[in-house]
Amino acid sequence: xxxxxxxxxxxxxxGLGSASTRDSNYGDGLERxxxxxxxxxxxxxxxxxxxxxxxxSYLSSRGGIIKWFWDSAEEGYRTYHMDExxxxxxxxxIINLGTSExxxxxxxxxxxxxxxxxxxxxxxxxxxxxxxxxLFLREEVARFLSFYCKSPVPLKPENVVVLNGCASLFSAxxxxxxxxxxxFLIPAPYYGAITQHVCLYGNVRLVCVHLDSEVTGLxxxxxxxxxxxxxxxxxxxxxxxVKVKGLILINPHNPLGDIYSPGELRDYLEFAKRHELHVxxxxxxxxxxxxxxxxxxxxLSLEGLPDPQRTHVMWATSKDFGxxxxxxxxxxxxxxxxxxxxxxxxxxxxxxxxxxYQMAQLLQDRDWINQVYLPENHARLKAAHTYVTGExxxxxxxxxxxxxxxxxxxxLRKYLPEATFKEEMxxxxxxxxxxxxxxxxxxxxxxxxGWFRLVFSDKAHRLCLGMQRVRQVLEGKxxxxxxxxxxxxxxxxxxxx
Amino acid sequence: xxxxxxxxxxxxxxGLGSASTRDSNYGDGLERxxxxxxxxxxxxxxxxxxxxxxxxSYLSSRGGIIKWFWDSAEEGYRTYHMDExxxxxxxxxIINLGTSExxxxxxxxxxxxxxxxxxxxxxxxxxxxxxxxxLFLREEVARFLSFYCKSPVPLKPENVVVLNGCASLFSAxxxxxxxxxxxFLIPAPYYGAITQHVCLYGNVRLVCVHLDSEVTGLxxxxxxxxxxxxxxxxxxxxxxxVKVKGLILINPHNPLGDIYSPGELRDYLEFAKRHELHVxxxxxxxxxxxxxxxxxxxxLSLEGLPDPQRTHVMWATSKDFGxxxxxxxxxxxxxxxxxxxxxxxxxxxxxxxxxxYQMAQLLQDRDWINQVYLPENHARLKAAHTYVTGExxxxxxxxxxxxxxxxxxxxLRKYLPEATFKEEMxxxxxxxxxxxxxxxxxxxxxxxxGWFRLVFSDKAHRLCLGMQRVRQVLEGKxxxxxxxxxxxxxxxxxxxx
Numbered sequence: 001x002x003x004x005x006x007x008x009x010x011x012x013x014x015g016l017g018s019a020s021t022r023d024s025n026y027g028d029g030l031e032r033x034x035x036x037x038x039x040x041x042x043x044x045x046x047x048x049x050x051x052x053x054x055x056x057s058y059l060s061s062r063g064g065i066i067k068w069f070w071d072s073a074e075e076g077y078r079t080y081h082m083d084e085x086x087x088x089x090x091x092x093x094i095i096n097l098g099t100s101e102x103x104x105x106x107x108x109x110x111x112x113x114x115x116x117x118x119x120x121x122x123x124x125x126x127x128x129x130x131x132x133x134x135l136f137l138r139e140e141v142a143r144f145l146s147f148y149c150k151s152p153v154p155l156k157p158e159n160v161v162v163l164n165g166c167a168s169l170f171s172a173x174x175x176x177x178x179x180x181x182x183x184f185l186i187p188a189p190y191y192g193a194i195t196q197h198v199c200l201y202g203n204v205r206l207v208c209v210h211l212d213s214e215v216t217g218l219x220x221x222x223x224x225x226x227x228x229x230x231x232x233x234x235x236x237x238x239x240x241x242v243k244v245k246g247l248i249l250i251n252p253h254n255p256l257g258d259i260y261s262p263g264e265l266r267d268y269l270e271f272a273k274r275h276e277l278h279v280x281x282x283x284x285x286x287x288x289x290x291x292x293x294x295x296x297x298x299x300l301s302l303e304g305l306p307d308p309q310r311t312h313v314m315w316a317t318s319k320d321f322g323x324x325x326x327x328x329x330x331x332x333x334x335x336x337x338x339x340x341x342x343x344x345x346x347x348x349x350x351x352x353x354x355x356x357y358q359m360a361q362l363l364q365d366r367d368w369i370n371q372v373y374l375p376e377n378h379a380r381l382k383a384a385h386t387y388v389t390g391e392x393x394x395x396x397x398x399x400x401x402x403x404x405x406x407x408x409x410x411x412l413r414k415y416l417p418e419a420t421f422k423e424e425m426x427x428x429x430x431x432x433x434x435x436x437x438x439x440x441x442x443x444x445x446x447x448x449x450g451w452f453r454l455v456f457s458d459k460a461h462r463l464c465l466g467m468q469r470v471r472q473v474l475e476g477k478x479x480x481x482x483x484x485x486x487x488x489x490x491x492x493x494x495x496x497x
Numbered sequence: 498x499x500x501x502x503x504x505x506x507x508x509x510x511x512g513l514g515s516a517s518t519r520d521s522n523y524g525d526g527l528e529r530x531x532x533x534x535x536x537x538x539x540x541x542x543x544x545x546x547x548x549x550x551x552x553x554s555y556l557s558s559r560g561g562i563i564k565w566f567w568d569s570a571e572e573g574y575r576t577y578h579m580d581e582x583x584x585x586x587x588x589x590x591i592i593n594l595g596t597s598e599x600x601x602x603x604x605x606x607x608x609x610x611x612x613x614x615x616x617x618x619x620x621x622x623x624x625x626x627x628x629x630x631x632l633f634l635r636e637e638v639a640r641f642l643s644f645y646c647k648s649p650v651p652l653k654p655e656n657v658v659v660l661n662g663c664a665s666l667f668s669a670x671x672x673x674x675x676x677x678x679x680x681f682l683i684p685a686p687y688y689g690a691i692t693q694h695v696c697l698y699g700n701v702r703l704v705c706v707h708l709d710s711e712v713t714g715l716x717x718x719x720x721x722x723x724x725x726x727x728x729x730x731x732x733x734x735x736x737x738x739v740k741v742k743g744l745i746l747i748n749p750h751n752p753l754g755d756i757y758s759p760g761e762l763r764d765y766l767e768f769a770k771r772h773e774l775h776v777x778x779x780x781x782x783x784x785x786x787x788x789x790x791x792x793x794x795x796x797l798s799l800e801g802l803p804d805p806q807r808t809h810v811m812w813a814t815s816k817d818f819g820x821x822x823x824x825x826x827x828x829x830x831x832x833x834x835x836x837x838x839x840x841x842x843x844x845x846x847x848x849x850x851x852x853x854y855q856m857a858q859l860l861q862d863r864d865w866i867n868q869v870y871l872p873e874n875h876a877r878l879k880a881a882h883t884y885v886t887g888e889x890x891x892x893x894x895x896x897x898x899x900x901x902x903x904x905x906x907x908x909l910r911k912y913l914p915e916a917t918f919k920e921e922m923x924x925x926x927x928x929x930x931x932x933x934x935x936x937x938x939x940x941x942x943x944x945x946x947g948w949f950r951l952v953f954s955d956k957a958h959r960l961c962l963g964m965q966r967v968r969q970v971l972e973g974k975x976x977x978x979x980x981x982x983x984x985x986x987x988x989x990x991x992x993x994x
Contacts, residue, residue: 056834058775058806060742063673063838070841099625106620113618113851121610123603128596128821164661168845175698176560200842201672201698245557278555309555324625325850337553341560344567345697348665349845352852353822354610 062203069196080437087461095466098437100254100406102288102322102457104380108373109322112365118358125353131346132339133162133330134353137360141330144363145315148287149298159334161342162356164327166284166316168349169342170197173312173331174204176341177278178245183207184280185233185247187225189409189444189451191254191282207244209233210447213411222400223256223409225264227271234275246278246310247271252285252296252404255444255453259289259402262297266306269299273307281313287320287374290381291403300332308334317359319406322377322457327351328359381406381457388456391467395474406457413450415477424449427477436469559700566693577934584958592963595934597751597903599785599819599954601877605870606819609862615855622850628843629836630659630827631850634857638827641860642812645784646795656831658839659853661824663781663813665846666839667694670809670828671701673838674775675742680704681777682730682744684722686906686941686948688751688779704741706730707944710908719897720753720906722761724768731772743775743807744768749782749793749901752941752950756786756899759794763803766796770804778810784817784871787878788900797829805831814856816903819874819954824848825856878903878954885953888964892971903954910947912974921946924974933966 055064076098085093112118125134132138138157146155163169174184180203186194188208198204209230211223230247237244249268251260260268272279281299289296298313305311316329328351333339363369385401388408392399398411416423421442427450428440441451454470456463552561573595582590609615622631629635635654643652660666671681677700683691685705695701706727708720727744734741746765748757757765769776778796786793795810802808813826825848830836860866882898885905889896895908913920918939924947925937938948951967953960 056838058832058834059673059838060676060679062676063834066673066841067834067838070837101624103620103624106623109623110618110620114616119611119616121607123600123607124822126603126606126820126822127598127600164845164847164849171845176556176563179557179559182557197844201845323623325621325623327847327849335555337555337560337564340567341553341556341564344563347662347694348668348698350661350824352661352824352849354855355849355852358851 066200069200076432076437079432083435085435085462085465092435094432094435094437095462095469096437097455097458097463097466097470098439098453100319100453100455100457101324102319102377102381102406103459104384104457105322105373105377108376112362112368112373113358117361119354120357121354122357125357127353129350129353129356131350132343133160133346134356134360137162137356140360140363141332145300145330145332147366149283149300149313151298151300152303155300155332159332159339161331161333161339161346162351163329163331163342163346163349164351165318165329165349166282166314167193167197167329169314169329169331170194170280171201172342172345172349173278173280173338174198174202175345176338178202178204179243181205182243182245183237185209185230185237185244185277187211187229187249189223189255189441189446190248191250192443192445194248204245205242206248207233207237207242208445208447210445213448213451221258223258225260225268227267230268230271244275244277246280248280248282249299250282251299252283252289252402254285254405255407255409255439256400257402257405257407257409258400259294259296259404261295262302265297265299266302269302269306269311272310276310278310278312279307281311283313284316284319285405286315288377288381288406289404290378290385294403296404310335312338317362321362321373326355326359328355384456384458384460384463387460387463388454388467391471395471397474407453407455410452410454411450412452412474413448415474416450419449421449427473428452430473430477431470434469434473436466436473438470563697566697573929573934576929580932582932582959582962589932591929591932591934592959592966593934594952594955594960594963594967595936595950597816597950597952597954598821599816599874599878599903600956601881601954602819602870602874605873609859609865609870610855614858616851617854618851619854622854624850626847626850626853628847629840630657630843631853631857634659634853637857637860638829642797642827642829644863646780646797646810648795648797649800652797652829656829656836658828658830658836658843659848660826660828660839660843660846661848662815662826662846663779663811664690664694664826666811666826666828667691667777668698669839669842669846670775670777670835671695671699672842673835675699675701676740678702679740679742680734682706682727682734682741682774684708684726684746686720686752686938686943687745688747689940689942691745701742702739703745704730704734704739705942705944707942710945710948718755720755722757722765724764727765727768741772741774743777745777745779746796747779748796749780749786749899751782751902752904752906752936753897754899754902754904754906755897756791756793756901758792759799762794762796763799766799766803766808769807773807775807775809776804778808780810781813781816782902783812785874785878785903786901787875787882791900793901807832809835814859818859818870823852823856825852881953881955881957881960884957884960885951885964888968892968894971904950904952907949907951908947909949909971910945912971913947916946918946924970925949927970927974928967931966931970933963933970935967 055061056067059067080094080096083093084090085095135157138160141160141162142155142157145151183205184198186206186208188210195206198206211225213222215222234244252258269279283298286296286298299311300313312331312333314329314331317326318324331342389399389401392410400409412427413419415427424440424442428438431438439453441449552558553564556564577591577593580590581587582592632654635657638657638659639652639654642648680702681695683703683705685707692703695703708722710719712719731741749755766776780795783793783795796808797810809828809830811826811828814823815821828839886896886898889907897906909924910916912924921937921939925935928935936950938946
């Protein structure tokens with residue numbers, strides 16, 4: 001780990017030796033994506049001086065970098081945790097619109113998980129498990145995915161591996177598919193925590209396929225991924241000596257909220273097949289499509305995957321069931337070698353037998369899911385989304401949102417005096433100073449300064465107060481600088497989706 | 498990972514490039530220590546031909562090795578799983594005396610874990626946790642360890658990191674303390690799964706401090722660890738160019754059942770301090786000391802640790818609470834850098850908030866632990882131990898057992914026609930063919946062929962049947978070869994402990 005040859009570490013591709021901002025995972029109840037102080041530099045493992053400040057005489061050099069990921073969360077979430085909003089105890093505390101969690105359905109979940117069928121303690125649940133996950137759970141996962149992914153044929157339990165969340169899955173897959181220093185393509189902006197998932201243990205890097213907001217033709221959209229862009233990024237990586245082993249697709253997309261059409265999905269998979277690339281498909285928001293008009297298509301619904309042996313699908317309960325603290329994730333792959341190799345690492349990513357039992361109970365309760373949970377969850381997501389997008393429209397702020405996920409990708413470029421990440425960071429800090437935490441585009445590797453991700457899946461009173469504070473900051477900015485920013489000409493069309 | 502330079506991989510120190518047998522983690526409810534077909538070779542990462550058979554065109558070279566660990570469990574536990582003993586359904590199936598699990602107290606545990614205070618579902622438990630573990634749990638762990646480890650001062654929650662088992666802890670500590678290819682000293686025989694824990698993700702190797710059964714003086718015992726042996730192993734590693742970063746101590750010891758005295762512990766810790774070595778102390782059997790006369794001393798009970806910044810103590814519920822399937826482990830370290838770096842990796846080793854709540858409830862129930870669980874658990878362990886040692890004595894078989902743990906270290910050298918690991922493996926297979934699974938010394942890196950670990954913490958009917966089958970095999974062997982084996986002169990003295 002962290003031993004890339006120097007020529008690689010200088011390459012512009014995203015990797016430990018090159019990228020400048022990363023996610024971290026400082027604790028106390030938060031998702032750490034986008035939590036780093038946005039102007040902080042990743043220490044360069046090839047420069048002992050740069051390492052000095054972050055390293056410890058007790059840790060290895062890789063240990064120093066791993067610790068750095070934790071420490072560097074200082075300004076964002078650490079500030080939040082020192083001054084967390086509480087309606088009664090700390091009403092002037094910070095509102096968190098930065099963490100992608102669904103806080104709208106705890107009542108439904110608590111009620112379901114508290115039912116008596118959830119607490120079963122059998123000897124087999126207390127003994128060493130099958131590291132792939134108990135068979136009864138893998139059978140439920142296969143049935144669940146067959147149904148909700150609309151698989152043309154029943155999915156098989158032997159293709160399922162269960163572990164404690166998709167973070168672990170990214171880590172394990174990267175390790176078993178890549179050598180040290182090899183890379184995955186990833187369209188950017190992207191859910192930034194993936195950077196550390198593939199690099200902390202596996203020392204695998206990401207090569208960004210940079211998308212931009214400009215719309216270049218009919219039937220296209222801002223930040224659209226095309227096969228041409230994939231080809232170019234792959235060629236560039238090759239020309240820089242970076243070996244690319246796979247492609248990461250996030251669908252529905254985080255942070256864009258985009259949903260890929262079946263045709264697009266097939267195009268990306270065909271591209272991967274042509275180049276013998278593995279595809280890791282992250283579908284953790286697949287049941288969080290709240291807009292009825294949005295047609296979601298899982299990779300597992302496609303008739304005849306182009307390269308089934310190199311297509312690996314991940315899902316979890318963290319987003320779709322609003323249970324990020326439950327640590328349940330699953331891999332579906334037809335590749336026996338990959339499933340076995342990931343299972344072999346599962347000793348380090350195992351989850352309690354008692355939780356495995358609970359998850360099997362939950363996933364098999366189709367009545368509750370279809371008649372109670374999903375309709376209510378979607379209605380609440382839609383209501384919160386309607387409220388926030390109304391506020392944004394009233395402020396004249398362009399945004400992207402495809403009717404899926406918990407967030408809106410907001411274009412605040414006109415509020416930057418200059419189109420720089422320094423200005424983006426100043427605006428981010430301005431929000432924080434005004435007691436609202438957002439995530440800025442830099443932490444998603446967005447190449448255009450000025451985009452922010454705003455999470456709306458929170459209770460009305462927190463959402464209202466958060467939006468009030470956002471409005472205050474932006475109105476203050478508007479008054480301070482009336483002149484339009486130089487980058488406004490790049491503003492995407494048809495952003496209100 | 499798996500990229501040791503060739504000169505390192507040839508070194509006799511235990512590591513990926515040199516050792517010949519390892520544990521694996523094939524699933525279906527079993528601890529995989531000692532599960533590999535004992536004569537299987539670890540593929541040599543520096544030899545592409547050797548790799549060919551175990552590798553896959555879809556996996557990286559390290560992925561191939563990781564998969565190999567799973568596949569190579571074929572003959573032992575896989576055979577067992579195809580033909581598992583069941584009193585009613587498969588009475589002629591295989592009895593497992595190889596997996597170190599305590600199956601004696603499921604009734605007590607099931608009753609306690611099924612109580613209504615165990616099922617609490619709060620929003621905070623469903624949200625992203627503090628990756629170090631929820632504070633309420635770390636507080637309970639600190640109180641629990643302060644009491645049961647007899648700490649001279651109260652232990653602090655901020656020095657606690659909670660994760661899903663000690664396997665993960667070995668993996669995380671190895672990664673943050675060592676560079677790729679660096680090593681830990683470990684007295685051998687040792688719980689063999691540690692090999693993969695430190696190498697699969699971290700590519701850290703083990704350097705064995707080989708102990709032998711011969712007793713060389715008064716007040717000494719077979720397989721005794723001395724500072725002299727530690728010094729010699731360290732020097733040898735240095736002379737072979739292997740950088741040693743730490744020492745692993747298992748206390749009570751697996752598989753020896755040994756308990757280190759306070760004086761011994763201090764000697765080993767002073768040795769480590771002299772050489773600036775980290776010490777990972779594995780105390781997962783600390784409450785499984787069932788012999789009243791055996792005085793156990795945790796490292797955390799010592800007044801003034803020699804090098805507190807390099808002393809890292811691990812404990813889990815897997816053994817002492819017979820819940821290997823619950824996946825709960827904990828680190829205690831005063832070193833803030835180490836705690837933070839491990840916490841940063843905890844995103845990949847997190848456990849469910851619901852389980853964290855359950856564990857806090859369990860650990861704080863001192864009445865149940867002291868008045869119900871521990872007395873009953875110790876009584877049952879002692880009864881099972883008394884039965885098995887009686888059987889061994891009747892057979893005239895020497896053994897070691899210190900009144901702690903779930904196993905007896907059995908000297909079957911006189912049953913080997915020749916003192917070779919090939920013969921040890923043949924005897925191991927003989928047991929398996931006779932439907933009883935044991936663990937042989939080779940999988941613990943024991944240097945003397947003919948030692949076996951026999952787990953006794955199982956219900957009477959399985960234990961009786963297992964011992965009957967062991968007796969059948971050994972009596973058959975005695976008849977086949979009446980002549981004493983050449984290695985009998987090395988038989989240790991005072992083995993009946």
